[in-house]
Amino acid sequence: MAYPIIQFINTTFTYPNGTTILQDFSLTIAAGEAWAIIGPSGCGKSTLLYLIAGLYPPTSGQLLVGGQPLNRPRPKTGLILQDYGLLPWATVWDNAALGLDIRRFYGPDGKHAPINEPFCDKQTHVAHWLKRLGLDQLARHYPNQISGGQRQRTAIARTLVLNPDLLLMDEPFGALDALTREDLQRLTLELRGEGNLTTLIVTHSIEEAVYLGQKILLLTHPPTTRPLIIENFSAGGLDYRQSREFFSRCNRLREMLGNPT
Ligand code: ADP
Numbered sequence: 069m070a071y072p073i074i075q076f077i078n079t080t081f082t083y084p085n086g087t088t089i090l091q092d093f094s095l096t097i098a099a100g101e102a103w104a105i106i107g108p109s110g111c112g113k114s115t116l117l118y119l120i121a122g123l124y125p126p127t128s129g130q131l132l133v134g135g136q137p138l139n140r141p142r143p144k145t146g147l148i149l150q151d152y153g154l155l156p157w158a159t160v161w162d163n164a165a166l167g168l169d170i171r172r173f174y175g176p177d178g179k180h181a182p183i184n185e186p187f188c189d190k191q192t193h194v195a196h197w198l199k200r201l202g203l204d205q206l207a208r209h210y211p212n213q214i215s216g217g218q219r220q221r222t223a224i225a226r227t228l229v230l231n232p233d234l235l236l237m238d239e240p241f242g243a244l245d246a247l248t249r250e251d252l253q254r255l256t257l258e259l260r261g262e263g264n265l266t267t268l269i270v271t272h273s274i275e276e277a278v279y280l281g282q283k284i285l286l287l288t289h290p291p292t293t294r295p296l297i298i299e300n301f302s303a304g305g306l307d308y309r310q311s312r313e314f315f316s317r318c319n320r321l322r323e324m325l326g327n328p329t
Pocket of ligand 1: 109110111112290
């Protein structure tokens with residue numbers, strides 16, 4: 069049994085204006101699992117992700133990530149957003165190397181870099197990930213010289229260069245055309261298979277949730293008190309999208325989103 073990488077234990081989160089998103093909420097996510105989080109706008113998907121990222125503290129109860137209470141963003145957690153967050157004046161290479169440069173600047177202080185992880189050789193490591201993500205020919209290009217899909221690949225490279233064990237993605241492919249989106253969904257599955265990476269993807273797309281989420285967390289109207297989880301263990305197979313099971317899972321999820329119980 070894999071160890072729990074994320075544990076909400078009777079967690080409540082309320083924004084300063086009084087909007088409560090989670091109320092006495094408990095959920096355990098095991099290392100290596102692939103989760104999708106889906107629900108209508110405003111149900112709290114991004115809030116949940118940002119809590120796990122350590123960007124917001126719980127109001128009460130506990131949230132453990134990697135077995136530790138979170139006081140700040142954790143160096144082993146990667147976060148990928150829809151708008152890529154690339155520096156426009158830096159090349160693909162420099163964007164991908166940014167996190168490593170920041171780590172070297174501060175040193176292994178446990179805030180910016182893990183304490184026990186030796187520094188890798190920057191040139192080799194960045195070159196490896198750019199090649200793995202098909203960006204090696206674009207290393208000297210700037211973000212405005214490459215496509216949206218290539219920008220998101222650069223953002224993924226920048227995160228994976230830091231050797232995360234947990235990858236949080238907030239609508240990462242929402243701004244991309246359908247083919248590029250499918251391409252990056254396949255890449256996400258491949259990357260997960262290559263390392264023991266726990267992935268959580270927030271999405272509006274039923275098909276994306278069923279393709280990528282071995283477990284799907286369905287959120288409805290906040291505050292959420294009990295997690296509604298759909299088990300979808302066939303997810304992860306590259307051919308799953310063409311299967312009858314995939315279509316029936318999508319239909320079931322569509323029904324549940326229309327009529328959650
Ligand atoms: P989703 O990602 O599912 O669309 P969010 O997590 O962004 O939902 O937002 C959940 C709810 O919290 C919404 O009602 C939103 O208006 C509210 N909310 C989000 N951010 C803040 C904030 N900084 N202060 C107060 N309320 C917020």
